[in-house]
Amino acid sequence: MKRKWLLLCFLLFLFAGCSLKDLDKRFFVVSMGIDALEEGTKKYRVSLKLAIPSPKIVPGKENFQIITEDANSIAEAVRNAKSKVDKELDFAHAKVFVLDEDIPKADMLDIIDWFTRRRDIQEISWLTIGRPSAYDVLKVKPKSERLPSNALFLTFGREGTESPYIITTYLFDFYRRLHEKGLDPYMPVTEARKGYFLIDKVALFDKKGIKLVLNRHDTRILNELMTSFEKFSIKVKDGGLLYYINIENLKITYDLQDRKNGSGLDIMITANLTGIVEEAQKNISPDAIPHLEKLAAKEMDGRLSKVLKQLQQQELDPIGFGERYLASHYNKDEDWKKWKELYPKAVFRIQTQVKLESSGTIK
Template identity: 45%
Template sequence: MLSMLSLSMLFVSLLSGCGFKDMDKRFIVKAVGIDKTNDQDNPLRVSLKLAIPSSQIKPGQTNTFQIVSDDAPTITEAVRHLKSKVDKELDFSQSKIIIFGKKLAEERLNNETIDWFLRKREIQGMTFMALGDPSAEQIIKIKPKSERLPGDSLFLSFDQEGTESSFIVTEYLFDFHRRLSEKGLDPYLPVIRPLNDMYLIDQVAVFDKEKVKDILNPEETRVFNELSKKISKFEIETRTDTVQFALSVSKFGYTYTIDDSKTTSPVLSMHMKMRGQAAESSQSFNYSKWSLYEQEAEKEAASRYEKVLMKLQSIGVDPLGLGLRYRATRHNSEKEWEQWLALYPLLRFHIEVNINLLGSGGIK
């Protein structure tokens, strides 16, 4: 009986000594923003979006949050000092998005910058990543009227649970980390811009292994999303002297090969297949000219893909992983990487698109 009592007392003492804290003694960190400052001693500004729980959420009323920021030489030091500005423990287990400021990304964004997030056990590899323009702090301060929970608008946008847009590119922490070190696969991040009390996400920033090289415009971003994610729902506009219409694509896929038999003029041949129907047209569709409509749309589609591929080539980045594919299909150890570095600037793109126009849409 005495031994059982001793064991019970020991168990209770162990529980009282553990680090567990009740939810009412925690601040849930929903988003993290990292910016560059002009202070050489404290070059990083860390901003946290803290959710303030409410007993009930009324229709049309957004949940409240608190923003805390601190400047420090490292993220670790900033978070440690931020704890002195709040009355509860910071809980990062529900952090779903990390935003880096544009100024920081243009100067340096590498494995050293994201090291803290990789080592923090509470932060998941599936955490979304993005670039904030002009700064990460300004982005996380936005409070959309439609948002019921802090950061909810961004989460719904990126995981496609809410809106489904061909302009929105999604990137995760684990994938960004892999791209920073993988040969033949460069990083990218979606760009979030403020638009009054809303977010605008229709651009993507492409990186080398250290910093931003360029930001694609919305149309280029949409094409990049189609190529990188092979999304199946998007629109292609065809405007020629003979026909003008928008094609709503419902199925899309492609394959490609790289021919380096002629080292002075290597060729990437890409074959695409897509199906869809007319979403909008300035004229009536004539079934006798059905093949003409498909041919015109194929030319337009091939041109838009070729332009984006050539732009990425001119910038000197490879976020689509063409170099990784080249390395995987050759077996010359490190030589294939050196070969790819020499071939990529010379690569010519041959795009062949096959479009199956299913119908002209419903006219009521």
């Protein structure tokens, strides 16, 4: 019996050493920004956006604090930032990480590696490029925002707005694309404006850093190619008249075909779209529907071809054609070398079919 009491006292002694901190002794980091600094100074400026709890949740009245620290590594900056606050920094609620587009290519790999190694950072966090800087993006305070950084959470999570110009990327997916052959990473570009964010471009990466930033129109088309995003419109010209077709359903499939003589590769792309006429400059008769469908299919072919050739010229592959090629071949190293020779010369063969379900409702 005496031994049992001694064992129980020993266990209680161990439990008494628990280092867990209560919620009121923690600062929750909701978003984080990393900017590159000029040569001759520290490498990074790390900004932490800390949420300050409030008894009332009122749009435009959220409270937050931004702590900045210059250092030569992210880990060093975070440790130094702790000396500026009175509570423990907690990254469990950090869901958006904003990076400066001027961060050197080699440093980008180190930063992503730090994100993935920390056990308290969620792998489903979102990554974005910040303009003019990551710090400027963190400072934006939208009038409709009820909680710190919630505007970005709603945007990237598509729980609020659903825009064809917004392409999102998760931390786990970006890390995978950095290391996976035949699949290149990308990030949306978030521009800080007075009281709101503008997110309508995407930055494309090779395995080292940013190589190309698409404009808003090409970003929308890439979103259609990668995710079959459905809520977009096609502008169709017929003589001097303009029609706008709202696409309600989109399905895109790919197929890679080696030519029989071994001289090259054809990338077959099939796009099936259904929609309605959303805007027209004249009344549309039922007999005119097939003609509009052909014009819309031709317009879609041109849009897809333009972006695909732009990616091909830069030797970028965010869609994953190379990954699909390797999956259908069985000699990994030789096939990868062969793919790098084939992709710059591959021919895109696009087939689009558009079906208009209605010419719109006229009351």
